[in-house]
Amino acid sequence: MEKSKVLGILGGLGPMATAYFYELVIAHTVAARDQDHIDMVISSKATTPDRTAYILGESADDPFDVMEREAHRLVTFGAEVIAIPCNTAHYFYTRLDAAIPVPVLNMVRLTAEKAVAKGCTRVGVLATDGTVETDTYQLACRAAGLECVVPDKAAQALVMQVIYDDIKSGMPPNMAAFHIAANQLFGAGCQCLILGCTELSLVKKQGLLDERYIDSIEVLAEAAIVACGKTVQGLY
Amino acid sequence: MEKSKVLGILGGLGPMATAYFYELVIAHTVAARDQDHIDMVISSKATTPDRTAYILGESADDPFDVMEREAHRLVTFGAEVIAIPCNTAHYFYTRLDAAIPVPVLNMVRLTAEKAVAKGCTRVGVLATDGTVETDTYQLACRAAGLECVVPDKAAQALVMQVIYDDIKSGMPPNMAAFHIAANQLFGAGCQCLILGCTELSLVKKQGLLDERYIDSIEVLAEAAIVACGKTVQGLY
Incomplete structure (x- = not known):
């Protein structure tokens, strides 16, 4: 068995999404016993200041310093690749x-590259206000040669409700609200929708979404397994 | 919101059980937002030598040195309580x-203390050969004032099959084999059975076991939340 690299996970943003990512990496690594799995170190720093609140200027608490310090600690702990x-x-x-x-x-x-590989030319993005307003996915999609559509203001407010009022609060997701936003994007000609917030990945985890959704956390899990030198099973 | 202690998780033994433990701590902490959760650091050291193989003298690879080094790293990372x-x-x-x-x-x-708190006087233990042959639960149960029964040799072999051939190998558990061992212990007068291997906790996670089972990983999650200064919800 080849020696794999140690994966560092900069997590807690939020914690349940990190737990799901960790589970995905394990579930999709080809392994017949414990020792075939990737060694990992996880910082689950739940108290990291809220990213969206800072990005939108609603809070002066800068999450970057905390993230940088935790990432350095992961490297000190032995991490050779960071997710x-x-x-x-x-x-x-x-x-x-x-x-x-x-x-x-x-x-x-x-x-964004996974959407291209799936044959999409026009994708919708479901994400936080922080991700949407900073053009995070819009820029990555453009660089990958994809058209990118985001919900209008009213539909985006529904996406934020599902992320913050439901999932981050430990409640079941309001799927009616979710589908209003999703259907708007499909109606705008998107062939597939990117789940561009790992809290929304938890909706897909519950089996509530079909194959038109590209889940960013699954894409990251696949990339992490490969980057650490292991073989992926059961994803894509 | 009170400042909680940082939880260090010495994990990877095996990795899927650690992911489940991490998820349980999050799911059962009273929290309305990310920042209400416990900060954690997890060493998921899957390549730690097999514990049972060493304890039974089948392997000279001592897991203790790895565990001690990882635990020290967790403390260096900021862990104030270790699970x-x-x-x-x-x-x-x-x-x-x-x-x-x-x-x-x-x-x-x-x-063992949880079994006493539930009113049990005679418990059965489902665990690895390593745990059973070192009297790990037998001694803890005696100290807590409990009678303790373990499967006979043939039934214990079935428990090991479920743990190693099924769960640690990423396969579904053979529930027929599991219940042969479990029914032997119930037949011996045990009021409840301790799931004394965190791989067996993954069987309970799938909803396959009733309330007569005391799940060691749930007990640990509850204790970890309390030890870190947070409030538990939805366990026991």
């Missing part, structure tokens, strides 16, 4: 990648 | 607890 299972935090990707001496996987770029 | 979601590893509990400068929760002792 951040939070799309909104990818607003800070370039600064973080520059500050950290090991490769940091770019979930947003990888997800 | 080990692996019953077999509790064979090394006393040495590890003595070596580490922060409290290490004792899952085996806590689970």
